[in-house]
Amino acid sequence: MSDVTLKRKAVDARRVDLSVRIGPLVLRNPILTASGTFGYGDEYAHVVDLAAIGGVVTKTVTVKPRPGNAPQRVAETAAGMLNSIGLENVGLERFRDEKLPRLRALEATVIASIGGETPEELETLLRALGREPGVGAFEVNFSCPNVAAGGARYWADPARLERTIAQLKPLTDKPLIAKLSPDVTDIRDTARACERGGADALTAVNTFVGMAIDLDRMRSKLGKATGGLSGPAIKPLALARCWEAAAAVRIPVLGSGGIASGRDALEFMAAGATAVQVGTATFVEPEAASRVLMEMRAWLAANGIARASDLVGRFRAEHAQETGMPGAARNGEEP
């Protein structure tokens, strides 16, 4: 049984403590924007108060600018969308010189997403950005499904993940968050490898590899055969992967995959996520992250939960026996 039971006596919504910890980084609340769905932050700054949400995970930056894949890059599917963007980004220099100062001025907590085809490229990025004052943490994109080199397949090897994170760790004093692919046989293997390598947290999960075929032309609906599936369609899948990953490690997990409401976010937290990321929902409703935060606060208040972090892993603790996974310790806290 859980060590916290649901108190039904409502508390004042303004007094709910929403802050959560990702290693040494304290987020004012658990709602982040997912990488690739919020640009470099300033694109949405006039509709979302970046200083009011937990943080902004920026578009994955690579050493050199990348032009991205040929069209089509997006295709809608049932309750979701496929994308094959191909890590289009402005490159390290412009990210550091133009994008970061702007985010800093907007008072966002910035989690910079970095991506590389090799461990060496990731090292180059962290050498350049590792001590930047405007960055609160780094999310390493080990899970892009849409690039020929250095994508989810390449990084699905636990030994490579562990080795690489161990190499990267000394290059920054900021938390390192490893973003994992769901397309592995057992996400607990990659999750544990990241923890052993020294990752401060995990993000579970990136998009699922998916396909859609235009039968009239007998061609993919994307420029490439496959893309990454996101949106409400993947929420139950992502939730299960997030739960498995969170149960396998002691470091905090950031939940991601189809989150579009406060209840979605709370489910991920109950499953063991310390914080969550809102992604595709922003394409539908630019203010989605703000609304998810508001709904989360209201639910916690109505259910008498004065601290958001009290909810983390409650489901997991109750079901630890089912999988034989250790589940008593809540993420980000000592057992």
Place this chain on the structure above:
Amino acid sequence: MITRERAPGRAPKVALRRTWRQVRARVRIQREYGAGFRWLELDLPAGFAAPVAGQFVQLLLAAPSPVLLPRPMSVASVQRASGRLRVGFLYAPVGEGTRALSRLEPGNEVHVTGPLGRGYPLAEPGTPVLVAGGRGVAPLLMAAEALARARRRCEFVFGARTSELLVGLADARARLARAGGRLHLATDDGSRGFHGDVVRLLDGLAPRLATPLVLHACGPHAMLAAVARWATANGARAHLAMESVMACGTGVCRGCPLPRSSEARARVIEAGAEAAALKGNPEWAMCCTDGPVFEARELDWDRVE
């Protein structure tokens, strides 16, 4: 420990450049427009910036919607009525999203994000020649009216495969008469007006007009490519309104690439971040924020799909 706290109520001292918003709007008019097309008019609340010709909005059905993502829709008319905006759209219910849209009735709610993208640069000097293909007529009628307000007369070329597909011709005639635009019709099958496509019609029309010519066009991509090539070959400038599948519509997802011309690619590489509105990607322009209206020399028309 790293903490990021901010005194409540203190706004960041940064100018926010963007003006688009997502608002709730109500359906005002929904009706047949002929040839399988429909006319939709929405009441938009105050605070929504007035779109200019060539700009678009993202339309999203209020839940329950059979589709997830909003649909980009080119703006076909804008009227002000007691502080509010009435915005019209000409569309064809061809997919699941647009078919659901066609079932909405007056009073129903939709979510509208906009105005988005860059419209036609109507202030550009020269003789304005507006070139419409099929339902592409809608934003160009809006452009003709904007030109009339600036006391400029336009030549209006309207083409389609057959006379039936000259969408809303009576409406176009009436609006152009008020705007002082001269209408030139073309059909591929010769059932109305000039027998041939709009480019052949331009061949005949252009020598009678004062140079330089500045073309503003909207229609199928094959027609726009032909107009772009004609403009390049004849020393005219041409602004073409492109379409693409989109997700966000706001430049964030990078989902709507169009191939840049080699000239544009070289310019982006040289100018880098300094190239206004080019966002620094030398290979691809984004339809949503770099466009949807592009000057002919910006795109590689051999690779436009």
